[in-house]
Every structure is written in structure tokens, then in C-alpha cells.
Amino acid sequence: MTEQYSLDLDEAQFAKMLFDHVREMSKDVAGVTRQGYGPLETQVLEYLKGIGGKLDLDIQTDLAGNVWMTLPGTDRTLPAFVSGSHADSVPQGGNYDGLAGIVAALCAAHWMRRHHYTPKRDFTVLMMRCEESSFFGKAYVGSLGMMGKLTAADLALKHRSTGETLGECIRSCGVDPERLTTGEPVIDPKRIAAFVELHIEQGPTLTSQTLTRTGIVTGIRGNIRHKNVKVLGETAHSGAVNKEYRHDAVMAAARLISRMEDRWQARLDAGDDLVFTVGVIKTAPTAAISVIPGEVSFTVDMRSLSMDTVKAFHEDLLATARSLAAERGVRFEFDTPLYTQPAHVDASLANRLEASAKRASIPVMRLASGAGHDSAVLGNCGIPVAMIFVANQKGSHNPHEAMELEDFIKGAELLRHAVEDFDL
DSSP, X not given: OGGGOOTTSOHHHHXXXXXXXXXXXXXXXXXXOOOTTSHHHHHHHHHHHHHHHHTTOXXXXXXXXXXXXXXXXXXXXXXXXXXXXXXXXXXTBOSSTTHHHHHHHHHHHHHHHHTTOOOSSOXXXXXXXXXXXXXXXXXXXXXXXXTTOOOHHHHTOBOTTTOOBHHHHHHHTXXXXXXXXXXXXXXXXXXXXXXXXXXXXXXXXXXXXXXXXXXXXXXXXXXXXXEEEEEEOOOEETTTSOGGGOOOHHHHHHHXXXXXXXXXXXXHHTTXXXXXXXXXXXXXXXXXXXXXXXXXXXXXXXXXXXXXXXXXXXXXXXXXXXXXXXXXXXXXXXXXXXXXXXXXXXXXXXXXXXXXXXXXXXXXEEEEEOSOOHHHHHHHTTOOEEEEEEOOBSOSSSTTXXXXXXXXXXXXXXXXXXXXXXXX
């Protein structure tokens, strides 16, 4: 439906056209589903490439399958200003997670064509593949592959339901997966002067504000996670064993979680950046209303902008578990922790965004990103990165995700002003 495109559309009309069309392409029983390196993600990329063609952008696909659409600047020897995000989604997720960043970059290109504006340096819209971990258990596949940082173990990961490996899925898109494991980028990072990713905020901070609905990210939190923590106690009859003789796994887990919540609050009161989540709790398959539970398992997710903070909190968790194990006659078994390092945005680039917002009279606030993003991968490879957040209602990674178009346009305007101001 690229024939619907017209330079007469304003940026809000243009954005709505793209959002509505991609939603219709990828709608599921609830929300949308665009599996990374899957057929629907490919179809969405082809549609958006059609829009890029209407904008007369130079379109190229890198060896990881990511799409680069460039509006040439007046001095093509300069490294480019790049903006974009990922095209995939979680299963039955929202339409704006990832897509908003691509549409915002396309809005900037659309504005430039409408107003016959040519930037000093190339402006490139980057559409990345497979950022979400939902289908294969591996996040940032497109950006990691672009940097040559996938591993053979990554390629062997199996799809959550089909059993197809990640490598097979990538190959089905015409991409050689082994090339993405060499440790060598398939692009030249030095040709990127800045990467700015617009993204919906996946928390409630901005949407809780009356006036300031746009954010500039201070950093992306790192995390330590346990996918499976077991508490092993003693199964017994609920009516026959008094409290002093019980080794109740659920009560021990509940006490650990409660104590860690108190310690979390103490760290917040001390000024630390920290979030702590227990997202899954399961009793044994034999659990029953009349049985004292002898086994329970749960997950742990701890995040902070400071790895020292999250490591210290993790040590506190382990020490508290040891103390409770002795106190209650149970055993805590922690699986191998998973570590993700924090990513720091480029301070100079973030300051440039704030200066552009001030010149454009767009109210902004600084805030951390609790979720991970492709920007973290690019930033950790030495590319100057920054992020713009826009307010989003009803959470994210769910079909109810609801971003107001007015909020999006403010963020997209900030991005466009940042491109204009970059070489002032």
C-alpha cells in the first residue's frame, strides 16, 4: 500500500498511516506478532522499504539483514547521523515497541523531503531485526549480528514452539548466520557519527506527567537474573504439623522476598538506582491446599545503572538466603546467574538532545531505561548513542500498549531538530 504515500501528508498523518498499516499486516488474536527473522517481520521491512523508495532514499541491506535507508547529505564524506529501532515484536505484543523508533526516523526523512531540506551529513533510517528475546531466548540478534558478536551457541538456540534453530531461521531470510559470529562487524562503525533511538517508555514515569511527555535517557540498566531459584523444605500434612516443626518452602521464599524488598527500599532511600522483581513463583506439581509445600521455585531480576550496586544487592540476596536456610531448615538452590552490563549513553550527544529540545520548546526530563535496547549493543561497540523516550500508556510487551500520537510527534520533532542542529 505504498501508493497511499504522499508528500502532502503532514508528519502526524504520515506516522498514523505507517502505524495503522503495519498493525494490520501483523495483527494477531490479540495485539501484534512480528517474529524476528520471520515472514511477517520481513513483510513489514519490505513495506517500509517501499516507503523509503517513495522518499527517494538510498536503500541497502547489511549482511545481518538489517536495512539502512539514507537521505544523502551535502557532504557525504562525513559519518552519518543514524536513527531507527527494531521491526519485530513480542508474541501478541504492542504495535509501538520498536516500530515507533523506525517511524520517527522516517518522519524526519519525510519532513526533509516535504521542506526540500538537505542535511550537511547523511541521515540514515536503520531498521534492525530480531531485538526481542521471546522466540529464541536471545535478545539483540540483529544488532549483535551486525557487529559480528553472535556465537555458535546462539545460532543453536531453538524456537520456543517450532524447534527451528535461530541459525536456520536467519538463513531462511537469505542471511549467512556464520558470518555473524566472526567477531568482525559487517558494517563500518566509524561511518556512524551518532545513533539516536526513539522508543516508547516502557514504564509509567512520562505518562504520569502533565506537561513533560518526552524523555532523554541517562543510561540503560544492567541486570543480574536467576531464571530458577529453588527452595527445598519438607512436604507434610497441613493440619498435623505445628509451626515450630515445619520446614515450609513457600514461607521461606516469602520471607526472603519480603526482606529483599525492605533492603531494596533502604537502597532507594540511600540514593541508589535499583529495581527488584520476582516475576514467577511456582509450587511443585503435587502441591495441594492441605499440604505444607516442600518445594517452590521463583525467578529474580535485579537491575541498576551501576553494576556495583546490583552486584552488592545480589550478594545481599545470597547472604539472606543462607541465613533463612539455617533459620527455617530449608535449602536454597540458585541457578547460574545471568549478567548484562549497563550501557551508558554518550553524555555529549544526550546534552545535544536537551539543547535541541530547549530550542524547539519541547519539555524534557532525564530518566533511566530499565529495559534493554539495541542502542546498548551499538554503544558498547564504541558508537555514540542516545535515546529519546515518549510517553506510553498501559505498559508494554502486551496487546494493550497505547501511545498517544501527540506524544509521539513531540518525540519525533525532537529527533528531527537534533538532526538539523547536529552540525551547527
